[in-house]
Amino acid sequence: MAATSHPLFGSTALRALEHAAQSALPPHTLMPRAAQAACLLILQRWRGRPVTILCGPGNNGGDGLVLARLLNQASVPVRIWALNVDKRPADAERAWRDLPRGLLQSGDPKGDAKGAVIVDALFGIGLHRDLDADTRRWLAWANEQEGAVRVALDIPTGLDADTGEAREGTFMADVTLTFLRDKPGLHTRSGQDHAGEVVVDMLGTDAVTAALPSDDQSIGTGNLIRRADCKTLFVSRKHDTHKGSFGTLAVLGGGHGMTGAALLASRAALHLGAGKVFVGLAEANPALSCDLLQPELMLRPAASLLGKKDAGIGVWVVGCGLGTDQGAADWLAATLHAARETPTVVDADALILMAANPKRVPARKAAWVLTPHPREAAQLLGCDTAAIQANRVAQARRLAAKYSAWVVLKGAGTVVSSPDGRWSVNGSGNAGLATAGTGDVLAGMIGALLAQGLDMDDAVRGGVWLHGAAAQDLSARGIGPIGLTAGEVIAAARDLRNRPENGVT
Ligand SMILES: NC(=O)C1=CN([C@@H]2O[C@H](COP(=O)(O)OP(=O)(O)OC[C@H]3O[C@@H](n4cnc5c(N)ncnc54)[C@H](O)[C@@H]3O)[C@@H](O)[C@H]2O)[C@@H](O)CC1
Ligand SMILES: Nc1ncnc2c1ncn2[C@@H]1O[C@H](COP(=O)(O)OP(=O)(O)O)[C@@H](O)[C@H]1O
Ligand SMILES: [K+]
CATH class of the missing domain: 3.40.1190.20 (Ribokinase)
Structure with a gap:
C-alpha cells in the first residue's frame, strides 16, 4: 500500500512533535498560527455570525484568547468567557495580556446563541482529570444551544485524543479544527460523534520531524485509512485472464x-x-x-x-x-x-x-x-469488553502481537493492526x-x-x-x-x- 497522506499521532508522539516544532521555530509562533487558522475557518464558513468563545486555563484556552483578538480586529462580534485561573502557561499568559478587555464576560455563559458560532477552547490534549463543575456547566450550555454552530479547537473538550473515550458532557462539535497532526481519538469509538468534521492544520510544521517514543506503552503514530490509501483495490483487470486468475x-x-x-x-x-x-x-x-x-x-x-x-x-x-x-x-x-x-x-x-x-x-x-468485534477481542485477550474499548488502538496491537496476525478490531472507527504493530x-x-x-x-x-x-x-x-x-x-x-x-x-x-x-x- 502506498505511503498514506494522513498520519494520526498518539499524544506522546504529539508532545514530542510539539517540542521539536517549538525548538525549530521562533518563540511564541504556534499559538498565533493556531488562532489564525481558526479565524480563517470561521471567516470563510460563517462570516457575519457572532462568535462566543469558551476558554480554559491552558494553551487551548490561549488559542481561544488569541482567536478572540483576531476576530475582534476583523470586526466580528465576539464574546468570551474564561475559566478562573491562578496561573497560565507563558503563551496563554501573553494572549491574556493582549486580550481587549471589553470582550470578556463575567459569570456563566448565557444569552441566546442561536445563529452564533460557539468555540470550545476549554481543554485540548492537556486534559487529564475529570471535568470540574464549572466546565461541565459551560459545556452543557454550549451543547444545548440550538441553531448554533459548534467548533472545537484541537479536540472537543472531554474527548480523549488517543482513545476516543468521551467523558460525560463532552463538547458536541460540528467541526473540529485540530492542530499539528490528526489524532486517533477523533476517529474511533465516540470520536466521530463528538468531533464532527475534522479539519487538520499542521501550523506550518509539515517538515518538522521528531524522535518518537518507542516504548510499549504509547501507541506512537498510525494512519487514517482513506480512499487514496487503497490504490491496489482499484487496479483494472487485464483482458487475458480467466476464473483461475x-x-x-x-x-x-x-x-x-x-x-x-x-x-x-x-x-x-x-x-x-x-x-x-x-x-x-x-x-x-x-x-x-x-x-x-x-x-x-x-x-x-x-x-x-x-x-x-x-x-x-x-x-x-x-x-x-x-x-x-x-x-x-x-x-x-x-x-x-x-x-x-x-x-x-x-x-x-x-x-x-x-x-x-x-x-x-x-x-x-x-x-x-482476525476480525473480532470488541467482545470477541476481549475473549481472545482474556479481559472484558470495556478494557478493549478503553484503548482500541493499543488492544488491537496487543492482539496482533499475541497471534502474529493482522487484526481488524471492528466497531465505530475500526482499528487495523499488522503483526508488527503498524496501525x-x-x-x-x-x-x-x-x-x-x-x-x-x-x-x-x-x-x-x-x-x-x-x-x-x-x-x-x-x-x-x-x-x-x-x-x-x-x-x-x-x-x-x-x-x-x-x-x-x-x-x-x-x-x-x-x-x-x-x-x-
Ligand atoms: N504547545 C504548542 O505547541 C501548541 C499548543 N496548542 C494548544 O495547546 C493545547 C495543549 O495545551 P496544554 O498542554 O496547556 O493543555 P490544555 O490547554 O488542554 O489544558 C491544560 C491545563 O489544564 C489543567 N487541567 C487539566 N485537566 C483539567 C481538569 N480536568 N480540570 C481543570 N484543569 C485541568 C492542567 O493542569 C493545565 O493547566 C493543545 O490542545 C492546543 O490547543 C496550540 O496552540 C498549538 C501549539
Ligand atoms: N456504529 C458503527 N459505525 C461504523 N461501523 C460499524 C458500526 N457498528 C458496526 N459497524 C461495522 O459493522 C460490522 C459488524 O460486524 P459484526 O459485529 O461482526 O457483525 P455480524 O457478526 O452480525 O456480522 C463491522 O465491520 C463493524 O466495524
Ligand atoms: K477544545
Whole structure:
C-alpha cells in the first residue's frame, strides 16, 4: 500500500512533535498560527455570525484568547468567557495580556446563541482529570444551544485524543479544527460523534520531524485509512485472464440455523471478484445444496470440502455462523490445520472457539487475519469488553502481537493492526453497519481481495475501507443508515469497486 497522506499521532508522539516544532521555530509562533487558522475557518464558513468563545486555563484556552483578538480586529462580534485561573502557561499568559478587555464576560455563559458560532477552547490534549463543575456547566450550555454552530479547537473538550473515550458532557462539535497532526481519538469509538468534521492544520510544521517514543506503552503514530490509501483495490483487470486468475476461496461456517452467515460471506467474496467460491457448511445435514439466489456458489458439506485436496483453495474464511459447540470446535481445528499454509480470515464464532481452545490452534506458516468485534477481542485477550474499548488502538496491537496476525478490531472507527504493530483507523463507515451480517460480509470481502493477490496490508485495509465506503454510499442514496442490510453492502461495495472515481474519501 502506498505511503498514506494522513498520519494520526498518539499524544506522546504529539508532545514530542510539539517540542521539536517549538525548538525549530521562533518563540511564541504556534499559538498565533493556531488562532489564525481558526479565524480563517470561521471567516470563510460563517462570516457575519457572532462568535462566543469558551476558554480554559491552558494553551487551548490561549488559542481561544488569541482567536478572540483576531476576530475582534476583523470586526466580528465576539464574546468570551474564561475559566478562573491562578496561573497560565507563558503563551496563554501573553494572549491574556493582549486580550481587549471589553470582550470578556463575567459569570456563566448565557444569552441566546442561536445563529452564533460557539468555540470550545476549554481543554485540548492537556486534559487529564475529570471535568470540574464549572466546565461541565459551560459545556452543557454550549451543547444545548440550538441553531448554533459548534467548533472545537484541537479536540472537543472531554474527548480523549488517543482513545476516543468521551467523558460525560463532552463538547458536541460540528467541526473540529485540530492542530499539528490528526489524532486517533477523533476517529474511533465516540470520536466521530463528538468531533464532527475534522479539519487538520499542521501550523506550518509539515517538515518538522521528531524522535518518537518507542516504548510499549504509547501507541506512537498510525494512519487514517482513506480512499487514496487503497490504490491496489482499484487496479483494472487485464483482458487475458480467466476464473483461475482471481483465486479460489472457501468459506467454512454455517452451523445449525446460521447458514445465512456463511452465504453472506460467500456472496460478498464472489461480488468482490474472487474467481471461484466454495461454501463448506458445518451443519450435519445442510438443508441447502445450492444457494438458489446465488447458484454460482459451490455448496458442500464441511467434511467434503476439507477432504478435497485438489480444489486449489487459495484463501480460507472460517467462522461465519460456525457455532460454538463441540462439533464447531472440531471443524475449526480441522480447518485451521488444513489452512495452516494458506492465507486465512478468522471471524466470529471461530474467534470465540480459538479463545476457549488455544491448544487447538496450530502453528501457522501463512499469514492470517482476525476480525473480532470488541467482545470477541476481549475473549481472545482474556479481559472484558470495556478494557478493549478503553484503548482500541493499543488492544488491537496487543492482539496482533499475541497471534502474529493482522487484526481488524471492528466497531465505530475500526482499528487495523499488522503483526508488527503498524496501525490504522478506518476513515469510512457509518452506523448503518450496526446490523447483523455486516461482519460476515467484511470477512468475505477481505478474503476475496486476498484471493485476487493483494498483499495482506492492502487486502485488509482496502477491504475495511471499501466496506465502510459502501455503507456511506448507500446512506447517501437514502438506503440507510436506518434499515440498511448486510446484503445491500455487498452490492454497493461491488459498485464502488467498479467505479474508481466515486467521490467517497
Ligand atoms: N504547545 C504548542 O505547541 C501548541 C499548543 N496548542 C494548544 O495547546 C493545547 C495543549 O495545551 P496544554 O498542554 O496547556 O493543555 P490544555 O490547554 O488542554 O489544558 C491544560 C491545563 O489544564 C489543567 N487541567 C487539566 N485537566 C483539567 C481538569 N480536568 N480540570 C481543570 N484543569 C485541568 C492542567 O493542569 C493545565 O493547566 C493543545 O490542545 C492546543 O490547543 C496550540 O496552540 C498549538 C501549539
Ligand atoms: N456504529 C458503527 N459505525 C461504523 N461501523 C460499524 C458500526 N457498528 C458496526 N459497524 C461495522 O459493522 C460490522 C459488524 O460486524 P459484526 O459485529 O461482526 O457483525 P455480524 O457478526 O452480525 O456480522 C463491522 O465491520 C463493524 O466495524
Ligand atoms: K477544545
